[in-house]
Amino acid sequence: MQHYANPAKVNLVLDLFRAYPKAAQQIAAVQWRCFFDTGAFKRNLPIHIASPLSARFKQTCQYQVVGMLNSFIANRANDFKDAVMGIPDAILAAFDARHSERAWLGSHGRPVSYTRVALLYLGKYRAWYRAAPAMKGLPIPAEILRLARSIMRGVFARHRRPSMGQIQMLLDEKVARIEATRSMAEHTPFAYWVKLATLRPGKPISIPIHANVHYESVAGERMACVQINLGERGLSIGFVKDVPVTPYAPRMEVLGVDVGLRYLVATSAGDLMGRGLLDRLIVWDRQITALAANRQKQGLRVRSRRYDTLVARVRSFLKNEINRVLNRLLAVRQPDEIVIESLDFRSPDLSRRMNRLVQNFGRTVFRQALAAKAEQFGFTATEVNAAYTSQSCAKCGYVDKKNRRAERFTCRHCSHTAHADINAAMNIRNRRSVATMASRWVSQSAILEALVRQFLERCTQRPYSRPGSGILSNPYFLGFAGWRTESSMENSEAPLL
Template identity: 35%
Template sequence: MPAKPGKAYRSYAVSMPLNRGKAMRLRVMLRPWRLGLRRTLLLLEGGLIRGERLPRYVDAKQWEGFSQRQWDSITRQARAMMGSWIELRVIDFRSIVSHSTLDDGMKRELWRINLRHAWWEPVDDEAHRMARRIMKHLRKRHRFPNPMRCRTLSMDGKIAEIQPSAMGGTFPYWARISTLDKGRPIHAPLDIHSDLNPHLDPRDLETLANHLQIRFDEDGGMTVRLMTTQDKAEPRVQGDVVGLDWGLSSLFATSEGRLYGLRLFAWLQQRDEELLALTRDLARSNVGYRDSKRFRRLNKRIRDHVTNEVNRVLNLIADDRVMELVVEDLDFRHGGLSKRLNRIVTRAGRNAVRAKLERLHALKGITITRVNPAYTSQECLRCGWTSPGNRPDQKHFRCECCGYTCNADIVAATNIKARRSRPEDWRWIGRHTILSRLRKEHAQRCPDRSHCPSRRPEYGSPTSAKTKAKTDARVKKTTTS
């Protein structure tokens, strides 16, 4: 018999109407909860720097302030925060090593150290010293998680027991939540809106996870999410392979020649004007951005809109005929937007795409393959000539060598799909190595290169005649002066 698939977790927003007294008893738990997270994280950070592995269980039996059941939820949340930080640093470490000029033997040693999370292992050899230097650099850029900014209480069934309503009534579920008052739990109703959450059937108790997340907003509100579980889908073995390129001019372009989300950029430009006007008003009034409700609401509106668009478009792309999605790792940025809005959209879009792709893999069985995106938007589909001059602007592609024309985003998506067939080392090698290999392939496909554009000899990179003329003029001006 085949092995049973694992479990996939999802969360749904529910409303939890509370009177003022119950809401206050929940809110006063936030600061002690943060202090408990900080205590646990300091313990985990110390063990990690001493070269120890992340423990599966943190013994908090002698700690005060909470009951043992509450400490179990706090330590579990702290361990999840540290585990997320470690996984992100694994990706950063691997990227730095892969794009470095170190020899292959040293790279293999560093990859093994990174795989075991043994960056601070007490071993005095060249590889471990290099690993500690890399992690020192990464820690300057990415600090350990700061629990004092956390606004979420992640409660498991030990302290937030979800129970179906015994007598029917208005609310299908009730949550029994333990508070700081020993022996005085809160009984809170949970209202599930079937119109907003059609997949969460109140009568289906098998998919309900005994887990509750409560987030306290800066405006004084409270967001509650209910966790559910279901079996992971088996990987699809039949269907199409689709390459995806994402950006802002078109949110997604596919290797099949389709463009999605074409109206998002115009909407973002309108919000950008509102954001710039608001920031100027706040600067004149000497009001911080975090202190402005208007700024926080506009920020949230932009993030929610980008997230909804990403989910909507990926649902359209990932239909029943798709077996595999080939994607790149790039940010959502555009030169026509302000730096502040680009930062907001990049964070929201990147997180939304990552989360949605994980759900598509877990719930629909679609394989997600990531490739190196270097020069995918500059490589010609016909002759393989790679040059920034192939893209005269953001939307259009015209090869300087063979004259092939197409939409630039579709060219990038098609090249991303083609990268799927490349050797595994293509995902980690640097941009210069990829460019060198692409040039060799172009030389084989186009042996008569008399009509190909010239290259800059100092870098060996292809360039257009217009760029070369500008460079020659700048050099001439420098020598004459």
């Protein structure tokens, strides 16, 4: 939304921006202490901080801070679940043995690890730091609670806490109220006015706002909150709408998606979308690299108005392309669940500078766009470990580094051929149902071992698909010496696929 605040009003808003982040940092510190003491953030916690903000402004700030922290913890809960699912059964068996009286039966009627179930329970309800969490009326053993907290320390070590130093202001109607122009008879070109409290008690200001065609065209109810941002171009003001859930009828159950730069999206259904993305990025990469090198040669700092403009173009292009491709994908396939790999937007064809930009920005935008569309349409988005998805055959499961040559995949065992990215997408789709390989915390070596064992078990169950002699030279199979000896003796007697 375009605002028309005069310089005096802008200065009063800037005064708020000098006080608001400092208050947010103090509130966040108190909330983190509350979280580790009680196991939860509290929106209505009494606020005792030194700040020129009014009590109402502090409360609004605390609501925003708690919302950000809860969102952060929700993501860390997913990381915790991945870590728990990646713990080998042998490690959990020692804990289970000490609590054998609490043996747990799964939905299939077979015993499952009580320790794993208890850890998942703690993660589901975010009860890692509660005083005495209980499951099914029984307190969770202290050593399992200590294990959960140890896992969470590892999770927190991988992710920095949200920084409030650059927080923008999301204000509710206690301190910022939107007033719509009632009629054209008021003789004003402005569609709205924002009545905003300031650091001067009892002296709010009114900021005129021009209508935004795109905002008005979006269906939904305007919410009673105002977003005020401070960026390089000064102040910007935005309104928020509660957009209704779009009717969505899934036409397929699960769709695997491989994300990259040569093709932004390849799917398990055979789609290749987002062609030409890498070519455009290479052009911008050359321009940015040449500009940076020239400025460094002159002894100037790299950033300049032209440099920032080029970077902004790259970001804008990535954001538009990601949203365009996702919209197209959902319109064509309409899956009930989308399974993606751990996102990696790097390419050897790009410079280190461009790879860093594309990786950091592209990954964030893709995740945010996918999460927003999942919420809008009601489908599920699942992220799995991508290790060896590009080297494994989606048909027989054979894993070999030589299976893939550029964009072509040809299995050296069953001769299955496919586009390499589509084959990877099929593996990503299949991996979601294998808990021991889906977790992003499982090591590559553990996944490789699981893939090799799974393939060999299939060969044992199907004598007609006995591995060929070429597999004996595959370094991935070197750790299975017993099988290699037996296979070399029987290989000449069994027909090969």
